[in-house]
Amino acid sequence: MLEKALEGSRKYWTWVIFLLAVIGVGFIFYLRQFGYGLGITGMSRDVSWGLYIGQFTFLVGVAASAVMLVIPLYLHNFKKFSKIVILGEFLAVASVTMCMTFIFVDMGQPTRVLNVMLHPTPNSVMFFDFLVLTGYLLLNIIIGWTSMGAERKGFAPPAWVKPLVYISIPWAISIHTVTAFLYAGLPGREYWLTAIMAARFLASAFAAGPALLIILAMIVRKLTKFDPGKEVIQSISKIVAYAMAANVFFLLLEVFTAFYSSIPGEKNPFFYLYAGIDGFGKLVPLMWISAILAVIALVLLIYPGTRRMEKTLAAACVAVFASLWIDKGFGLTVGGFVPNPFGKITEYWPTVPESLIILGVWAIGALVLTILYKVAISVREATAGIEIEH
Amino acid sequence: MGIDRREFLKIIGASAAFALGGMTIVDAIVKDDAEAAQYTPEPGALVAGQWAMVIDMWKFKTEDDRKRVIDACNSAHNIPDFGEAKDEVKWIWDDSFEHAFPETEQKYLQASLEKMPFLLMCNHCENPPCVRVCPTKATFKRSDGIVMQDMHRCIGCRFCMAACPYGSRSFNWSDPRPYIKHENPNYPTRTKGVVEKCTFCVERLAKGEMPACVEASNGAMVFGDLKDPNSKVRKLLESTYTIRRKPELGTGPNIYYVIRGADNA
Numbered sequence A: 001m002l003e004k005a006l007e008g009s010r011k012y013w014t015w016v017i018f019l020l021a022v023i024g025v026g027f028i029f030y031l032r033q034f035g036y037g038l039g040i041t042g043m044s045r046d047v048s049w050g051l052y053i054g055q056f057t058f059l060v061g062v063a064a065s066a067v068m069l070v071i072p073l074y075l076h077n078f079k080k081f082s083k084i085v086i087l088g089e090f091l092a093v094a095s096v097t098m099c100m101t102f103i104f105v106d107m108g109q110p111t112r113v114l115n116v117m118l119h120p121t122p123n124s125v126m127f128f129d130f131l132v133l134t135g136y137l138l139l140n141i142i143i144g145w146t147s148m149g150a151e152r153k154g155f156a157p158p159a160w161v162k163p164l165v166y167i168s169i170p171w172a173i174s175i176h177t178v179t180a181f182l183y184a185g186l187p188g189r190e191y192w193l194t195a196i197m198a199a200r201f202l203a204s205a206f207a208a209g210p211a212l213l214i215i216l217a218m219i220v221r222k223l224t225k226f227d228p229g230k231e232v233i234q235s236i237s238k239i240v241a242y243a244m245a246a247n248v249f250f251l252l253l254e255v256f257t258a259f260y261s262s263i264p265g266e267k268n269p270f271f272y273l274y275a276g277i278d279g280f281g282k283l284v285p286l287m288w289i290s291a292i293l294a295v296i297a298l299v300l301l302i303y304p305g306t307r308r309m310e311k312t313l314a315a316a317c318v319a320v321f322a323s324l325w326i327d328k329g330f331g332l333t334v335g336g337f338v339p340n341p342f343g344k345i346t347e348y349w350p351t352v353p354e355s356l357i358i359l360g361v362w363a364i365g366a367l368v369l370t371i372l373y374k375v376a377i378s379v380r381e382a383t384a385g386i387e388i389e390h
Numbered sequence B: 001m002g003i004d005r006r007e008f009l010k011i012i013g014a015s016a017a018f019a020l021g022g023m024t025i026v027d028a029i030v031k032d033d034a035e036a037a038q039y040t041p042e043p044g045a046l047v048a049g050q051w052a053m054v055i056d057m058w059k060f061k062t063e064d065d066r067k068r069v070i071d072a073c074n075s076a077h078n079i080p081d082f083g084e085a086k087d088e089v090k091w092i093w094d095d096s097f098e099h100a101f102p103e104t105e106q107k108y109l110q111a112s113l114e115k116m117p118f119l120l121m122c123n124h125c126e127n128p129p130c131v132r133v134c135p136t137k138a139t140f141k142r143s144d145g146i147v148m149q150d151m152h153r154c155i156g157c158r159f160c161m162a163a164c165p166y167g168s169r170s171f172n173w174s175d176p177r178p179y180i181k182h183e184n185p186n187y188p189t190r191t192k193g194v195v196e197k198c199t200f201c202v203e204r205l206a207k208g209e210m211p212a213c214v215e216a217s218n219g220a221m222v223f224g225d226l227k228d229p230n231s232k233v234r235k236l237l238e239s240t241y242t243i244r245r246k247p248e249l250g251t252g253p254n255i256y257y258v259i260r261g262a263d264n265a
Helices: A002-006 A010-036 A051-064 A067-075 A085-106 A125-152 A161-184 A197-223 A230-261 A264-274 A284-302 A304-308 A310-335 A352-382 B005-037 B063-076 B129-133 B159-163 B212-216 B232-239
Strands: B051-055 B092-096 B117-121 B139-141 B147-149 B221-225 B255-258
Touching: A002 A352, A010 A352, A051 A085, A051 A125, A051 A161, A051 A197, A051 A310, A051 A352, A067 A085, A067 A161, A067 A197, A067 A230, A085 A125, A085 A197, A085 A352, A125 A161, A125 A352, A161 A197, A197 A230, A197 A310, A197 A352, A230 A264, A230 A284, A230 A304, A230 A310, A264 A284, A264 A310, A284 A304, A284 A310, A304 A310, B051 B232, B063 B092, B063 B117, B063 B212, B129 B139, B129 B159, B212 B221, B221 B232, B232 B255
Parallel strands: B051 B255
Antiparallel strands: B051 B221, B092 B117, B139 B147
16 A cells, blocks of 8 residues: 555655655754764753653644544444544554654663663553553554555455454553653652643643644645545534633643642742743743633634634634644643752753754654555545445 | 353453463563662671761851862762753752752741752652652662662663652763763763762772762761661761751652751851
8 A cells, every 4th residue: 555655746745855854954963962962952950851752742642632533433433534534543653653753862872762671660651651652553553554455445444453443542541641640740840740630631632633633634635635524624623622621721720729729839830931930931922822822722613603614713723733732842841840949940942953853853753644644545535435334 | 141150260260360470470570670689798898778868067167168078979970060050960069058948948047047058969769759760770779778870771761850859860961071070990981861860879888988978078977877776877867956858759868957056057
């Protein structure tokens, strides 16, 4: 099936070459980081995780969100999702690929990364994260690829795929729960030390992932003959609306606990992120953009008129994705480190090489996604009109 | 659909076998923990059930007294001086009372405390969060309570730095070797990309010597076995008022700080 990715229009190849170029630039800067060390980034003794780990955290959510298509289709027999579920599964594959690459580029000694398997450590959440992410990647590759292969030949997927699909549902929840546990179990990091972290992660994931999927579906519809259908997009938009509302609600719960209890350790990260402390406030504009985008998105998603109109829905989805990227991909990681354990402030801002490496990893994800979508859509276009029982 | 006795017993048997099998696998994985403790100390080495330190800042009269202690550690362990706070590597350093004990914030603090610098280092916790989170067991706790770092196993994920509530861990953001002023050939230098921290001078304890900082402190820092009721640290803890950094987190820090009234300042 992969051969389908090797034939395409001029536009397709221009896009692929563009992505390869971005990956190339990122790789050159990664080689510099590999030679010099992580000092090439904006991270420091005080803010020892930065955008790499932030991107990883955000993308685990995007990956997990495939489950929002799988649940309606397989548990509620919501047949309309049968055409689009493959886009969700392949988005999960691309996202997990990015997650793993981000973890890899964040390692101080990348050549030793297999020590995680050589010395398995069940008390470390990172060990489990490694296990569940690898498992989730395999599950989605196997499920997606087998379903596509069957569809190409005009058959329903083989029966053994179904148990894997059912396993993938709790597995998706687990990857994001375990990722939340990376943060939520650390003494002395008040911004992260909250029982609602995993729930908040899942809510933001189920908003950001499906929002991206709507955008991707609209792009696919425009560029190819494959149309997931207006109704499908409308159904997903309701998922985004509910999840985004839950996410904002959870964030407000955190704000209440911090400010009504008035415990300094709970309040300080919020002060730093949204107001700045002692003149340090590099993230303040970003955090407010995130907050404003969240409100705009919620209004557009909740009001039926704007949700049904595809132009405003697309805007709402972009707003959801951008808002959550800032909140989870950037603010969440940094907020846990500021102020530091001594009550002092060290700020973080990504450097140019760091940003180019990040772009490179995103381009890897985009390339994986492009290739997988190209295969899926080519198969769809070839079998258009043939009804397959799922 | 009912199940008969035979089937029931079969299920019980199978479940038991499964559970036992699982236990063996878990055992095999967890067993790795014990390896580090399986060695016999050299004759003459200092041994303890739980090493601990009591620091009396009132005994440091001048800045030079503190500097001497910090320098003793820095030169013994090839600590680099990057000249920039962002990249800093430090095993022992000083900071104000307010920063050392941020949760005891008090506007009208005893004058002698307000300006008093406190020596800070790894607390060699009884229940170390860094050890709990390390995905490779590169950081581990010895049977004498010392929290160690294996710089050859560390993958540089910095999970331990996020987990340590004391800011006691440093990462080599680049090659530290060019930044070492006078290299001590008897102690290893580190590579870029690994985390490091105070080790209570295990290399000196093994030879029967006190940690470098303790030796340079002229009695202001007392080091000993917390499990031994006759040790100097135990006697001091029984007779003096001491505090620890962030004990409320349940980490069980093993560095104690003597707090004196204004009269003794």
